[in-house]
Amino acid sequence: MSDPQPTTGAPGPADLASRAEALDAADELAKLRARFTLPDGVVYLDGNSLGALPAAVPDTTADVVRRQWGELLIRSWDESNWWTAPERIGDKLAPLVGAAPGQVVVGDSTSVNLFKALVGAARLAPPGRTQMLVDANTFPTDGYIAASAARMTGLRVVPVDPAAAAQAMGEDTAVVLLNHVDYRTGRLHDLPALTRAARAVGAITVWDLCHSAGALPVGLDAHGVDLAVGCTYKYLNGGPGSPAYLYIAGRHQDAFDSPLPGWNGHADPFAMTSGYTPAAGAVRGRVGTPDILSMLALEAALDAWDGVSVEAVRAKSLALTDFFLECVAAYVPQGRVRSVTPAEHAHRGSQISLSTDNAREVMAELISRGVIGDFRAPDVLRFGFTPLYVGFADAERAARTLGHIFG
Ligand SMILES: Cc1ncc(COP(=O)(O)O)c(C=O)c1O
Structure with missing residues (x-):
């Protein structure tokens, strides 16, 4: 495969490739790639959909299956601390989203946690309010679940563009879901300002952190978020279908009334009483028996974060996405792709989404050439940048390969 010729005046492949090399050499996070198992020759830019495999996971998973399950059998609920895994792993994850201990519980899917959070939020909101404001561009499951949660709690869904959500909030707003x-454009919304605006009118906020947790600082406690949910299989690398999490701010825990009061969220589950008494703290967000195999794989996956600051990850993410955009501008013929991800750092997550004709076919071609991103309907090529294992040479190669396809 030959490199495209540089355009006069623009940085060419040699410049960009050597810049990438220098940037990788100076990158203090570059060594973290060794904490992951990635196939040789592949540029993996889909960690915003399924994170890569942390190297510690296979051995841990084998131990959980062979010894904890195979040998200890049911004793593992106590002896291997299976029973307390949802809140223990919640506490392990909490610093990554800026939460003090005792407020995050792991389990179920994001969709299920969203249901708990939205109905719980409606029950926490001041009485008499009628509206649930919902991000008009939301990932579909959030919209579907919001519609059902609103119907169940007597609220009316009002779709809002997050950029204009603050103006839409008022005395009638019960819940705000953002x-x-x-997920499609990679636009970062202003969580601190929008949370402040919601609190000013007494509304309860529910944030979906699927595309931010593990990629940038979230600051749930610092910004006064009420409730939040997120998945762990993207930037947290928990594995396919790994359990999601629910954040219940400490100040709401006593009043949080889950619409799924399963026995695992009971104050005394083994008393087997017929009446429900919720456990104290975020534990009341639990429902049924935890998915131990996935959960303990996630616990091992989170070791990849030992000693890593989310701020450093954010700085690298912005540098990577800036560099990728620069390489795309240099390699891809003008007019063939258009970034729909905001150029301003304040509004950019950890992905670059390029809109183009025939995006599905272009992504298939990229993947066949070893650059894995993904396609989102109708016309978006998504490239996720996970700073723990993606480097600048990966960004350069991805853009150069895209240039070849259009060349
Ligand atoms: C923003 C967002 N919310 C919710 C979901 C759905 O999560 P789950 O499949 O864990 O319910 C996704 C999945 O990709 C997502 O990107």
């Missing part, structure tokens, strides 16, 4: 980063 995505921190838009």
Whole structure:
């Protein structure tokens, strides 16, 4: 495969390739790639959909299956601390979203946690309010679940563009559901300002952190978020279908009334009483028996974050996405792709979305050439940048390969 010729005046492949090399050499996070198992020759830019495999996971998973399950059998609920895994792993994840201990519980899918959070939020909101404001561009499951939660709690869904959500909030707003980063465009919404605006009118906020947790600082406690949910299989690398999480701010825990009061969220589950008494703290967000195999794989996956600051990850993410955009501008013929991800750092998550004709076919071709991103209807090529294992040479190669396809 030959490199495209540089355009006069613009940085060419040699410049960009050597810049990438220098940037990788100076990158203090570059060594973290060794904490992951990635196939040789592949540029993996789909960690915003399924994170890569942390190297510690296979051995842990084998131990959980062979020894904890195979040998200890049911004793593992106590001896291997299976029973307390949802809140223990919640506490392990909490610093990554800026939460003090005792407020995050892991389990179920994001969709299920969203249901708990939205109905719980409606029950926490001041009485008499009628509206549930919902991000008009939301990931579909959030919209579907919001519609059902609103119907169940007597609220009316009002779709809002997150950029204009603050103006839409008022005395009638009970609940506000927003995505921190838009899954399609990679736009980062202003969580601190929007949370402040919601609190000013007494509304309860629910944030979907699927595309921000593990990629940038979230600051749930610092910004006074009420409730939040997120998945762990993207930037947190928990594995396919790994359990999601629910954040219940400490100040709401006593009043949080889950619409799924399963026995695992009971104050004394083994008393087997017929009446429901919720457990104290975020534990009341639990429902049924935890998915131990996935959960303990996630616990091992989170070790990849040992000693890593989310701020450093954010700085690298912005540098990577800036560099990728520069390489795309240099390699891809003008007019063939258009970035729909905001150029301003304040509004950019950790992905670049390029709109183009025949995006599905272009992504298939990229993947066949070893650059894995993904396609989102109708016309978006998505490239997720996970700073723990993606480097600048990966960004350069991805853009150069895209240039070849259009060349
Ligand atoms: C923003 C967002 N919310 C919710 C979901 C759905 O999560 P789950 O399949 O865990 O319910 C996704 C999945 O990709 C997502 O990107």
